[in-house]
C-alpha cells in the first residue's frame with residue numbers, strides 16, 4: 163500500500179488529531195463512537211490512556227463492522243495530563259480550569275497520549291509521555307487565558323499549540339504527543355499496518 167492510495171478510519175472528534183494526521187499525508191475517514199471516559203479507582207495515567215485508546219478503537223471498529231465498511235486500519239487516541247499522580251482531564255468550568263492552571267504554574271507535569279490502531283482482531287498500542295515545564299502564572303495570566311476560551315475542550319485546560327505556548331518554558335518528549343497525537347509513534351504503528359512514511 164502506498165501513501166496516496168492508503169485510507170484509514172479515524173475514530174476521533176478532535177480537530178488536533180485530524181490536523182496532525184493530515185501533516186503525515188494520511189487519508190482518513192471519520193467514524194463516530196462514544197465511550198465512557200471515567201477514571202477507574204487506582205488507575206494510573208498510562209493505564210488510563212491505554213484503556214481509553216483501546217476502548218475508542220473497539221467502539222469505532224464495532225461501528226465500522228455494523229456499517230459493513232471495508233477492513234482498514236482504524237486509529238484512535240487518548241490524552242491526559244498528570245501531576246504528582248493526579249489525573250487532569252478536560253476542565254468542567256472556568257473554576258476547574260483555573261485550579262488546573264494554578265497547579266501547573268512554575269512546575270512540571272506530564273502529558274500522556276496513547277494511540278491505538280485496530281484492524282479486524284489485531285490491535286497495537288503506543289504511548290508517549292512528555293514532561294512539560296510551565297513558567298509561574300499570575301492570576302491575571304490565568305484569567306486572561308481562560309477568557310480566550312481555549313482551555314475547555316483540552317486535557318489539563320491548555321493547548322500548547324495555541325496561546326498557552328507562552329507558558330511553556332521547556333518540554334522533554336513529543337510536542338505532537340502533547341497536542342494529542344504523537345506522530346513518531348503513530349507513523350511507527352501505521353507502518354506495522356502496511357503504510358509507508360514519509
Ligand SMILES: Cc1cn([C@H]2C[C@H](O)[C@@H](COP(=O)(O)OP(=O)(O)OP(=O)(O)O)O2)c(=O)[nH]c1=O
Pocket residue numbers: 173174175176177178179218239240241242243273315316317318320321322323340341342
Ligand atoms: C495538553 C493538551 C491537550 N490537548 C487536547 C488534545 C485532545 O483533543 C484533548 C484531550 O482529550 P481526549 O479525550 O484525548 O480527546 P478528544 O475528546 O478531544 O477527542 P476524541 O476522544 O474524539 O479523539 O486535549 C491539546 O490540544 N493541546 C494540549 O496542549
